[in-house]
Amino acid sequence: MASTPSIPPVNSPTQSQAPVEKPSAPPVHILPSKVARIYSFVHPGLILALGASRFQAVVANPAQELLQDLPWLALLQLFYVILCVPPAGSSEPGSSDNEEKKKPAARSPSSPGVTLRPGKPGLRRKPSSGKSDWSGVWAKLMPAFLSLALTSILATPVLSALLVLFGAPLTTHNAETLLCAAHMAFLSATGLIYAHGVDNSVWKEVWGIARPADAVWGAALGTGLGAWFGAIPIPLDWDRPWQAxxxxxxxxxxxxxxxGSLISRVPFVYGKRVQFAVEDTEEDEKKTN
Incomplete structure (x- = not known):
């Protein structure tokens, strides 16, 4: 009696399919309007001008001057994100799909947008009442104010703790530590929260220094690196008042x-990620094994 051939077991869909990981958020584009592109280059200069113009006052009285400068920094950052950065949840600017959707369809003589009457020229639709314009402004103002609120409530305490862990005095200069953290938070976190919201996958990449380079992430990374190198003159025995x-x-x-905000927009830097040599060697070892 002939034996029947054995049929290999078929894997169920749940066994054969691996869990699909959420794709990484793409780099943030500056909005395509001409005003946004121009101001995106002017804004870093305004930030530097604010710091340079108040430098002597900060040296004379750090706590008082930093407190007075904080609203101006918040206002500059608020204006920047509203004008130049797409808010979280919005579609990517400059994509071909969106451009095609925005193109007006060709109207025929029988189009409902044109009313033809005997002996009279075509009457077009009345312009919109302006409600859609206000809704567009509100759609940017709301996430901008929320990003400032979350920056103040969440990012400032976190950066204060990091400053203490990296050597800031714990029992003295508490006001200076808190205000320094607030300035750094407004510089680094406002744009990130505005552009990405509270997306867990994005913030994992932020803390892992794994985000693709763009104006928002480059500014945040540059703020951290700049503060790191800025701490070098403090322990030197130069006895200068600005070393405090x-x-x-x-x-x-x-x-x-x-x-950071300018360098990250250079074409050969934009969209690139920081690569660590340790990870590269580990991947090579896995391939050889």
Missing amino acids: FPITILTGAYIGYAA
Whole structure:
């Protein structure tokens, strides 16, 4: 009696399919309007001008001057994100799909947008009442104010703790530490929260220094690196008044913000990620094994 051939077991769809990971958020584009593109280059200069113009006052009285400068920094950042950065949840600017959707369809003589009457020229639709314009403005104002609120409530305490962990005095200069953290938070976190919201996958990449380069992430990374290098002159025995905490840290943060936001938009840098040599060697070892 002939034996029947064995049929290999068929894997169920749940066994054969691996869990699909959420794709990484693409780099943030500057809005395509001419005003937004121009101001995106002017804004880093305004940030540097704010820091340079108040430098001597900060040296004379750090806590009081940093508190007075904080609203101006918040206003500049608020204006920047509203004018130049797409809010979280909006469609990517400049994509071909959106451009095709925005193109008006060709109207025929029988189109409902044109009313033809005997002996009279075509009457077009009345312009919109302006409600849609106000809704568009509100759609940017609301996430902008929320980003400032979350920056103040969440990012400032986190950066204050990090400053203490990296050597800021714990029992003294508490006002200076808090205000330094607030300035750094407004520089680094406002744009990130406005552009990405509270997306968990994006913030994992932020803390892992794995975001693709763009104006928002470059500014945040530049702020951190600038503050890091700005702390170098503090322990040196030069006996200069500007070496006091946190003057050089904030100076480095302001310079790093401006440099990072501009360098990250260079074509051969934009969209690239920071690569660590350790990860590269681990991947090579896995391939050889």
